[in-house]
Amino acid sequence: MSASSHDHPELGPPELIEVADGVYAYVQPDGSWYINNTGFVVGPSSVISIDGCSTERRTRAYLDRIATVSPAPVSMLINTHHHGDHTYGNSLFGTATIIAQEKCRDEMIAFGPPGNTGIWEPVDWGNVTLAPPTLTFADRVRLWSGDRPLEVSYVGQAAHTSNDSLVWLPEQEVLFCGDLLFNGGTPFLLMGSLRGAIDVLTNVVAPIPARVIVPGHGAPCDHQLIGTVVGYLEFVLAIAQRGIDAGLSPLETARQTDLGEYDGWLDRERIVGNLHRAYADLGAAGGADGSSADGSSVDVIAALTDMIAYNGGQPLSCYA
Numbered sequence: 001m002s003a004s005s006h007d008h009p010e011l012g013p014p015e016l017i018e019v020a021d022g023v024y025a026y027v028q029p030d031g032s033w034y035i036n037n038t039g040f041v042v043g044p045s046s047v048i049s050i051d052g053c054s055t056e057r058r059t060r061a062y063l064d065r066i067a068t069v070s071p072a073p074v075s076m077l078i079n080t081h082h083h084g085d086h087t088y089g090n091s092l093f094g095t096a097t098i099i100a101q102e103k104c105r106d107e108m109i110a111f112g113p114p115g116n117t118g119i120w121e122p123v124d125w126g127n128v129t130l131a132p133p134t135l136t137f138a139d140r141v142r143l144w145s146g147d148r149p150l151e152v153s154y155v156g157q158a159a160h161t162s163n164d165s166l167v168w169l170p171e172q173e174v175l176f177c178g179d180l181l182f183n184g185g186t187p188f189l190l191m192g193s194l195r196g197a198i199d200v201l202t203n204v205v206a207p208i209p210a211r212v213i214v215p216g217h218g219a220p221c222d223h224q225l226i227g228t229v230v231g232y233l234e235f236v237l238a239i240a241q242r243g244i245d246a247g248l249s250p251l252e253t254a255r256q257t258d259l260g261e262y263d264g265w266l267d268r269e270r271i272v273g274n275l276h277r278a279y280a281d282l283g284a285a286g287g288a289d290g291s292s293a294d295g296s297s298v299d300v301i302a303a304l305t306d307m308i309a310y311n312g313g314q315p316l317s318c319y320a
């Protein structure tokens with residue numbers, strides 16, 4: 001495997017989908033590790049982007065694609081959460097105000113700029129520098145694209161991460177939900193909470209009357225995907241409880257688990273990280289009260305190392 005980064009031969013080009021008038025989803029196949037979705041809203045004199053991409057190459061391709069739709073500059077960039085596939089490209093957005101929940105800024109700074117750690121196959125990240133949010137909020141903020149509002153709201157608890165936000169366009173009935181949903185890929189909860197995610201998906205996301213939902217990875221969808229993902233999270237919690245009761249480690253539990261209907265989803269090794277988090281959610285590890293509601297009580301490096309073990313000792317595939 002070369003250290004240089006090129007699209008996997010089977011990956012098609014990113015797809016630009018106008019999901020409502022002037023509202024676009026930018027969908028990057030195949031949605032696996034570090035290949036995320038973004039989106040943007042075109043206003044009369046500026047563009048608002050929802051998330052950036054992981055590498056310089058992918059982010060520049062995204063910015064070039066925006067320019068084919070509007071000559072206006074990107075004036076605001078929303079980060080739905082701190083993960084690098086959504087934020088490493090921030091520094092390429094020029095003078096845009098970078099907006100995120102306040103814990104997103106903290107986590108981005110704690111994780112730092114991208115590097116090749118050996119967890120994933122090496123990636124050519126290009127010339128990107130750490131660019132944390134420049135405008136943070138605790139609960140919610142309303143942005144305006146001309147006369148069209150974008151409601152940006154923190155989901156209220158740890159879910160996919162500690163700092164997930166939704167971007168809701170009430171007039172267009174379009175919801176950008178970041179990595180609370182994966183479409184065709186395995187959800188990844190290591191830095192969040194399974195129980196929190198189930199609560200958020202059921203009680204925060206599902207009631208939103210969205211006509212179109214743009215997930216963080218995979219094709220735009222409707223409410224049906226919410227039930228599919230909740231079903232997976234409940235499956236992981238159930239096998240985690242059985243593993244705890246049997247005295248098995250998260251890795252041992254993963255190795256004994258038949259993923260069944262979830263076996264064909266991308267990045268199946270995430271089951272191991274998800275089990276580490278599920279064990280904490282269920283009180284078998286983590287903080288003094290056993291809760292992982294703060295999304296921070298799991299040894300992330302140990303969990304990632306276990307994911308490599310589950311993957312046959314090979315670094316996790318990455319086509320970013």
Ligand SMILES: [Zn+2]
Nearest residue numbers: 081083160179
């Ligand atoms: Zn993420």
